[in-house]
Amino acid sequence: MTVTVKVFGALKARLGDRPALTVQVEQGRRVRDLIMAIHTLNPEVGTLLLDKHVIVSVNHDIAHDDTELTSADEIALLPPFSGGSCASRRMYV
Amino acid sequence: MSDSAALDGIEVEETMLVRVQREDFSLDEEINRVRNRSRRIGGIATFLGTARDWSEGRDVSHMVFDYYEGMAQKTLREIRTRALRDFDVLEALILHRYGEIAIGDNIVLVVVGAVHRADAFKACRWCIDELKQITPIWKCEHTPDGDVWVEQHP
Numbered sequence: 001m002t003v004t005v006k007v008f009g010a011l012k013a014r015l016g017d018r019p020a021l022t023v024q025v026e027q028g029r030r031v032r033d034l035i036m037a038i039h040t041l042n043p044e045v046g047t048l049l050l051d052k053h054v055i056v057s058v059n060h061d062i063a064h065d066d067t068e069l070t071s072a073d074e075i076a077l078l079p080p081f082s083g084g085s086c087a088s089r090r091m092y093v
Numbered sequence: 094m095s096d097s098a099a100l101d102g103i104e105v106e107e108t109m110l111v112r113v114q115r116e117d118f119s120l121d122e123e124i125n126r127v128r129n130r131s132r133r134i135g136g137i138a139t140f141l142g143t144a145r146d147w148s149e150g151r152d153v154s155h156m157v158f159d160y161y162e163g164m165a166q167k168t169l170r171e172i173r174t175r176a177l178r179d180f181d182v183l184e185a186l187i188l189h190r191y192g193e194i195a196i197g198d199n200i201v202l203v204v205v206g207a208v209h210r211a212d213a214f215k216a217c218r219w220c221i222d223e224l225k226q227i228t229p230i231w232k233c234e235h236t237p238d239g240d241v242w243v244e245q246h247p
Contacts, residue, residue: 009159009231010242057229060164076161076229082243083158083189083201083230 001025003034003069006076011045011054021045021077025069031056032065034075045077054079106130110185111169113160113230115192117199123186127206130184136210138217142201144194148243151236158191158200161229165189168228172220180216182207187220189230 005021012019023037034056039046048054056063057076069075109126124137146153169187176185186204194200203220207213232243 006161008161008229009233010244012159013233013240013242057161057164060161060167074163076164078161078229079231079242080244081225081227081229082232083160083225083228 001071003071003073003075005034005038006074008076009079009082011048011077011079014044015042029069030065031058031063031067031069034069035065038077048079049077110187111166111173112188113162113165113169113191114188115190117190118188118202120202123188123202123204127184127186127204131206133208134183134206135208136213137204137206138210138213139205140201140203140217140221141199142221144196144198144200146196148234148236148241151234151238151241153196153234153236155193155195155235157193157233157235158189159231159233160189160191164229169224172223172228175223176205176216176220180205180207180219181209181212182216185216185220187224189224189228191230 002022002024005023007015007018007020021038023034023041025034025037035046035049038049049056055078057078058067058069058073060074120141124139127137128134144156169189173185173187176182182205184206188202190200201224203217205213205217205220207216234241234243
């Protein structure tokens, strides 16, 4: 199946402000398989996922490596959050 | 007013208590929104986050907030629900802006009403700390050295 994966923040900037990635994964695959598919497409983003620097959400919930995926799921890649008004670590783009 | 109309009114009001919006907000209006939820409220604590012009030793000209529509609102609703459940408070309101924010402008607001101030202060602090930890909102600071996506926060 083909899934559309939304991206945000620094990750979106790194991907040239593309709002989403299109990734081919087989039906019934799990999040860990999606991560490997993304790693094949884009090793830099894949490494951020493998290092858990960027996490995956499925249907607005944080997903785990063994979370199952369907074509109807809303999937997103989430870099570390920074809401509010104070901050420390940063990523230049 | 019918029961359903009254219920609709409550639901509409509750959607106003958790918002992610581009436009600025009025502190007076938001405090009154909490105040009007219960005549038992005797103390209201607020946290207002604003945009500063200096970060990590660099000037900041302005900032831009990105957010995950749907998940951000869901997360803020969960924070409000947990605050009402876990603290002795009567109402909580959480707002966060997105888009471009000028220096000095409002970014985020938490308003908590309780019978007594101590509970309002505790819940208000918990809400903003939790918001920063788990809400899918991202800040990009524009500096002379380039754009900086902020990754974490104390």
